[in-house]
Each structure stands twice: as structure tokens, then as C-alpha cells.
Amino acid sequence: MTRFSKEQSPTSLRRLVREAFEVNGEDFTRLVTQATQLLCKERGKIGNMNIVGKLVEMKPSGQALIVGDLHGDLESLIQILQETNFLEKLQKTANTFLIFMGDYGDRGIHPVEVYYIVLKLKLLFPKQVVLMRGNHEGPEDLLPSPHELPMHFQARFRREETEAYTHVRRMFDQLYSAVLVRDRYLIVHGGLPPQTHTIQDLAYACVSHPNQAFLEDLLWSDPDEAVEETSVSPRGAGKLFGKKVTDRVLGRLGVKILIRGHEPCEEGFRINHDGKVLTLFSRKGTPYFNTYGAYLNVKLSERFENAEQLIPYIHKF
Numbered sequence: 001m002t003r004f005s006k007e008q009s010p011t012s013l014r015r016l017v018r019e020a021f022e023v024n025g026e027d028f029t030r031l032v033t034q035a036t037q038l039l040c041k042e043r044g045k046i047g048n049m050n051i052v053g054k055l056v057e058m059k060p061s062g063q064a065l066i067v068g069d070l071h072g073d074l075e076s077l078i079q080i081l082q083e084t085n086f087l088e089k090l091q092k093t094a095n096t097f098l099i100f101m102g103d104y105g106d107r108g109i110h111p112v113e114v115y116y117i118v119l120k121l122k123l124l125f126p127k128q129v130v131l132m133r134g135n136h137e138g139p140e141d142l143l144p145s146p147h148e149l150p151m152h153f154q155a156r157f158r159r160e161e162t163e164a165y166t167h168v169r170r171m172f173d174q175l176y177s178a179v180l181v182r183d184r185y186l187i188v189h190g191g192l193p194p195q196t197h198t199i200q201d202l203a204y205a206c207v208s209h210p211n212q213a214f215l216e217d218l219l220w221s222d223p224d225e226a227v228e229e230t231s232v233s234p235r236g237a238g239k240l241f242g243k244k245v246t247d248r249v250l251g252r253l254g255v256k257i258l259i260r261g262h263e264p265c266e267e268g269f270r271i272n273h274d275g276k277v278l279t280l281f282s283r284k285g286t287p288y289f290n291t292y293g294a295y296l297n298v299k300l301s302e303r304f305e306n307a308e309q310l311i312p313y314i315h316k317f
């Protein structure tokens with residue numbers, strides 16, 4: 001028997017959203033600090049996950065909801081959680097996972113609310129929620145531009161803005177750079193560092209930064225059809241990487257498909273490199289012009305050789 005009525009339950013989406021709108025700077029900073037401490041402590045076996053540095057290894061079992069860039073789009077986050085009924089699933093089934101591929105803030109007008117909800121979910125379901133790092137959660141020397149987050153914090157928290165922003169920046173360093181689902185998927189925000197040989201290269205990308213480009217490529221790179229190996233990225237950070245890089249790196253890591261976010265797609269998703277790369281973009285609205293957002297809801301045990309086979313599990317909204 002549950003102690004809470006549906007709406008009062010700490011995991012009710014409606015309640016989370018209300019809290020997200022009501023939270024003050026002090027309480028927001030406290031939540032960020034709690035999440036940072038939790039992320040700092042995560043290592044080794046945690047349920048279905050094995051944490052190595054800033055890489056999450058997952059056994060190919062259970063159900064996973066994989067969400068791409070949100071960029072302050074609270075409405076899309078609510079819609080995704082609502083139509084998948086995922087909060088209830090997280091609560092009922094331990095083998096259910098929610099993976100956010102990063103880029104929570106900037107662009108959209110609700111970064112505080114989006115951060116509040118994803119961080120709260122991490123604290124509520126630590127063994128089931130994975131928070132990845134996007135280029136908008138990058139290290140000090142790789143800040144995106146424009147970076148409106150401090151401005152949004154200022155508008156919302158006034159005098160408590162600096163404190164909240166400082167703590168959020170500290171939390172960025174604790175987010176995950178990569179998720180590897182054995183024999184199946186590599187999940188990153190941006191792209192593949194071409195010199196990747198082992199999962200350690202990705203797991204400790206944060207440590208080797210900025211001497212090696214691992215972290216920069218993971219957060220910033222994009223797949224390209226016209227490039228064979230790599231080329232300069234118009235973003236000014238990361239690279240454009242070709243199919244040869246994708247084949248080689250996925251082969252070395254023993255996985256079939258790269259799942260990533262980072263690029264707006266008209267249909268919410270896009271497939272590149274002969275089905276080896278799936279891009280998901282999970283937000284809508286300005287300043288992007290995609291008609292649909294999309295996310296992936298898939299059984300990790302199922303085996304797919306090609307992203308085309310994932311299309312039935314991609315939900316457009």
C-alpha cells in the first residue's frame with residue numbers, strides 16, 4: 001500500500017513540475033550539491049551499471065528510455081515522461097533506465113526547471129537514471145556560446161544566482177561522458193574521438209583533458225557523410241568524423257551503433273554512416289527549426305546491427 005495519494009507521491013510528475021517552478025535559489029543549490037555528491041561517489045557496480053571513471057557500462061538487459069538535448073524545453077521533457085509513463089516504470093521495475101544525453105540548459109527558457117527535474121530524478125532513482133554531459137556542460141576552457149544559463153539563473157534567483165551557477169558548474173564535472181551497453185551501443189553527446197582504443201580512453205577523457213582531445217570530441221563532434229576520416233568542425237570545437245572513424249571505433253569497443261544527440265534534426269532523429277549512427281534531438285522550438293523531437297525507448301537485451309532497425313522504437317512528438 002502506498003503512503004501517498006497519486007499527486008502527493010514524491011515521484012508524481014505533476015508534483016516535480018510544481019516544485020521545479022517554486023524552488024528558490026538556496027534550495028536549488030542544495031539539490032545541485034546533493035546530486036554532485038551522489039555522482040562523485042558513484043563507482044564500481046551499482047545495480048545493472050558498472051561505473052568506470054566517467055563511463056557507465058551497462059549489461060544488455062532491461063528497458064531504457066534515451067533522451068537527447070533538452071536545452072531548457074520543459075514542455076518536451078514533461079511530454080516524454082508523461083507519454084512513456086516512465087516515472088511509474090522506474091518505481092515499479094528496477095531494470096528500467098532513463099538516460100539523458102546532456103545539454104539541459106541554454107536556449108530554452110526553462111533551464112532551472114529542467115535541471116531541477118533531472119537532478120531530482122537522479123536522487124530519487126540513483127541506480128536507474130544516468131545524467132550525461134553535453135557540450136553545454138563542458139569544462140571551463142570549452143564553454144559554448146551563447147551560454148545563457150547564468151542569465152536565466154539571474155532572472156530566476158536574483159542575489160542567489162552566483163551561488164547556484166557556481167555549484168551547477170561544479171556538478172558538470174561529475175556528469176558522465178559515455179555510456180556503453182555491452183555488444184550493442186555506445187552513447188555519447190557529440191561524437192567519437194578518432195584515436196579511441198579502449199573504453200578507458202572514454203572513461204578518463206575528463207582527466208586527459210585538455211592534453212588529449214577525447215573529451216572535446218565526445219562533447220562536440222558530429223558525424224559527416226562527405227568526410228572520410230576527420231575534418232575541421234564549423235562549430236570551432238570537436239571534429240567532423242567520417243564513416244571510417246565510426247566503423248573503426250565502434251569495432252574496437254565491440255558495439256554496433258553509436259547513439260548521440262547534439263544536432264537538431266528535422267524529424268527529431270537522423271541516421272548516418274550506413275546505420276551505424278543514430279542522432280536524437282528531444283526538444284522543439286526556437287532557436288531551432290525541427291518539426292519533431294524524438295526519443296528512443298528500447299529493450300537493451302534486443303540485438304540490432306543497424307539503426308534502421310531501431311526506428312520502430314523511436315518516438316516522434
Ligand SMILES: [Mn+2]
Pocket residue numbers: 069103134135136189261262263
Ligand atoms: Mn550539444
